[in-house]
Amino acid sequence: MIKSEVKTTCSYCGVGCGIIVKKDNNNKVFVEGDKDHPVNKGMLCSKGMNLHYVANDTSDRILYPEMRWSRSHPRERVSWDDALDRAASVFKSIIKKHGPDSVAFYVSGQSLTEEYYIANKLTKGFIGTNNIDTNSRLCMSSAVVGYKKTFGEDSVPISYADIELADTFLITGANPAWCHPILFRRLEKHKEDNPNVKIIVIDPRKTDTANFADLHLQLLPGTDVVLYNAIGRCLYKSGLIDEDFIANNTDGFKAYKDLILGTSLRKASKICGVSEDDIKKAAKYIGLSKGFISMWAMGLNQSVVGTDKNVSLLNLSLITGQVGKPGAGPFSLTGQPNAMGGREVGGMANLLAVHKDLMNEEHRREVAQFWGVDKINPKPGLTATEMFDALESGKLKAVWIACTNPLVSLPNLNKIEKAMKSSKFVVVQDISHKSDTVGFADLVLPAAGWLEKEGTMTNSERRISYLPKEIEAPGEARPDVEIFCDFAQRMGFRGFNFNNASEIYDEYASMTKGTNIDVSFLNYDRLKTEGTFQWPVPEHRHQGTPRLFADKKFYTPSQRAQFNIPSTIENTSVLPSDDFPLILTTGRVRDQWHTMTKTGKVSRLKTHYPTPVLEINPVDAYLYKIKDGDITEIKGENGEVRVRAKVTDTIKKGVVFLPMHWGKQLQSNLNRANNLTNTHVDPTSKEPDFKFTRVAVSKY
Ligand code: SF4
Structure with missing residues (x-):
């Protein structure tokens, strides 16, 4: 017998799906997707739909100091x-x-x-x-710096509603099919309804997201800046740029033009491990699009050149004038539910x-x-x-x-x-x-x-x-x-x-008055009765702001968006050597969240990817005498990991992948991907280089 029902938000990823929580007479809770919520329209992914298990199971809880x-x-x-x-x-x-x-x-x-x-x-x-x-700091700080450098402030310009208005998507360094599933469902539906929509994916792995793409550029890790610049070069050479937008609303184009013309397409193709034709095709999709959205996550941010990757990607939105209008803009996908609130x-x-x-x-x-x-x-x-x-x-x-x-x-x-x-x-x-x-x-x-x-x-x-x-x-x-x-x-x-959290929110909200993130006209009463709001909410009865920069006035001193020149086009990570010939990249799996303290409690979430495995290309597996299912020892300069191998051509030759979730759950420290990861950070954002650690792999 259900005795109460409330609306809330999923506590996992930054998609922010609406959830209806029902409570029975025994105070057990049940969850379902909120059909009226603008983000998920009733849908929930595997993690969200199992949140009631986490809330009802208190067996692991810390109960007293x-x-x-x-x-x-x-x-x-x-x-x-x-x-x-x-x-x-x-x-x-x-x-x-x-x-x-x-x-x-x-x-x-x-x-x-x-x-x-x-x-x-x-x-x-x-x-x-x-x-x-x-x-x-481990997930979004490079994106924060990228936005500040380009737009003058840490401001995501667009909304999920822009997905249904766009016709070309560049998804890079992200696997939303697994990590932002409800956002990805919206993208799938949009493409299903509009077969002409083009999806480009840039990733060293053939992820489920890449499998859905019209074009997958399987680049070598760390070469993103060169690839984005090469796409910029093709756009420029083909005349597929927005000259009016560049002239009226940006600074720094001349230096950017010199940069992108400074590396030939052939050279860029060789550096990135992506064919010239595919780079040209990506540029054509972007250049001919009426609404272009780029989406990215940790593949860009978690890098010693994370800031450079971000600004180079944002430059593509500027050169095509694809910002501040419906169905267009650069969209960083936050991993955590309130990474954005923390920045505010x-x-x-x-x-x-x-x-x-x-x-x-x-x-x-x-x-x-x-x-x-x-x-x-x-x-x-x-x-x-x-x-x-x-x-x-x-x-x-x-x-x-x-x-x-x-x-x-x-x-x-x-x-x-x-x-x-x-x-x-x-x-x-x-x-x-x-x-x-x-x-x-x-x-x-x-x-x-x-x-x-x-x-x-x-x-x-x-x-x-x-x-x-x-x-x-x-x-x-x-x-x-x-x-x-x-x-x-x-x-x-x-x-x-x-006296309560509402008073704290009111103090914070009053502090925002007159700023670009003004929510001084938002309070718990409005949030409870009217639902969710996108900042800024700067006036009484204001309904929130789905899109920033519609007036093309950016938050920089000149009010113009800035083309930024990356400090280097090189990958400054420590490169593979004879002793450590492979590049380790780490990431998430579909049904687990962070360090598994919550999702690890739910049996049904363990079936998809029950234990950590090393994904390795068949060519590398042959070279290092590893068969599918073998226990492998992965050694790096900071430590080692021992897990079974999964030999798969979904990963590029020369690159191996480990999931980042496991700690001591399996009674051993040797499952932890971060035993291996290096301590290098981006010099500006200070975000660690999780996506590039050199390692050696052998059969244990
Ligand atoms: Fe929760 Fe993210 Fe899944 Fe939505 S997509 S239900 S916010 S984990």
Whole structure:
């Protein structure tokens, strides 16, 4: 017997599907797709439709705070008062002795906007350090830099509704068929209804997305910039460019033209491993299109040249004038449900709230004034990987990790383990004992999960959704905002005395007034009664903004979009050698999410890809004497992995693939792809190079 029903949003990927949650008399929940939701129109993918199992199963949940007084003692149950008093006392004493930059917070793209906002206010406003970063550093930071450089601000210009208005799609470094499935279903339906729609996929793997494409360019990893420039060259040479748009709305075309003409098509084809004809064909599809959308994800962002890949792709939208009009624009696909919301509240070590610039003195002064503090520290904080380097070296003494599992997700995990052991004090605030990171905590704080707290999230298309509380959290678990605010007050800070999440949202929303992400006319009442909104929502009764830059006024000082010249066309990753001849690339599988603390609990989600396997091309398998199903040893400069081989021609020769989800679930550390990944990062975005690590493979 169903006793209540609420609308909410899926807690997994950045597509942001609407879900109806029904609760029965025993407080068990059931989920179904929300037919009225503009994103998914009732559809859910395998992960979303099994979310009720995750919510109903509390067997793995952290139920009460646990603390240890020293590393030689086991953790034991303590009260919330004891836990937070100890946290405040340790943080105060470390800050007093070593300064505010000796502590850090590492949060998550799965945190709600209110949680992100409060954690940033606490760290940047009151503790006085910018040492707060997020796992979004691992997925979106290159896209953020790309948008800022091109449009003047981190602004995704278009909506999912533009999919049905476009006729050409370039999907690059992404596999939405598996990782953004409902978005991909919309694309499939659009093509089914309009067979003339063209889909180009650029990927070293023949993914399900690539199998659906009209044209698959199976490039060599790391050569994306050369390929986009070669497509730009063909567009220019064929006259398939929008000269009016370029002349009236952009800067920097001359330098871009010189760049793309500087490399011959033949040379580019050789570098990328893609035929000249296919490059020309891609350019023709794009150049003749009335509505061109590019979509990308981690294949571009997770690279030492992630920023260069992003700006080079965005240049293709500028040269064709395909931005600010229906069915056109560059569309970065966020991996996490609230990576966008985190960016709005300044959830990275180099950002300030409401898209203000940490390096701008006036912006720092405005934020300080709003929060009622003397000043904001001008020094950029430690980014995700820098934070763990600093823990290892002893420069950073304490870290507070909330809603993320770096012991599976960060690169070079053997180093991350050392860093955790070197730290003086580790707080882990999470929902599940299945998180590998919990094992390293001095203090564990039980957090409330999806449906157990209220708040908001923003999906990939700037759509803000309200997520209600529908069930009680198990044990003594508390909403993250409550935990952060309680801690802040025990630190002696004013400004954290909120009665509920709605008041926190209102404070954030009022801070956006007059900015490009103005949501000052949005509040919980409107979100609850009118549904979701795409920012900005700058006026009373405003219905949100599906498309940015329709007036062709960009957020740069000149109001013109900027062609950017990549700092290099080379791939600056460490290239294969005789000892490590293959390129390892990592990624997601269809039915698992991140480090499997949630999806790993659902039996039916394990059938599709039950254990991690190494995907290897038949030619390489022959060369290294590996047969399908053999246990292989993959060795890199940072560690090793042992998993079975899957010999398949879906992967390009010279490249191998490992899924990134597995930690210790299989009672071994040797399943972790990130034992191998290197620590190189993009020099601007500081995003790690997950897609390019040199390795050697042999039969075990
Ligand atoms: Fe959830 Fe993403 Fe699947 Fe939609 S596509 S149901 S948001 S995981």
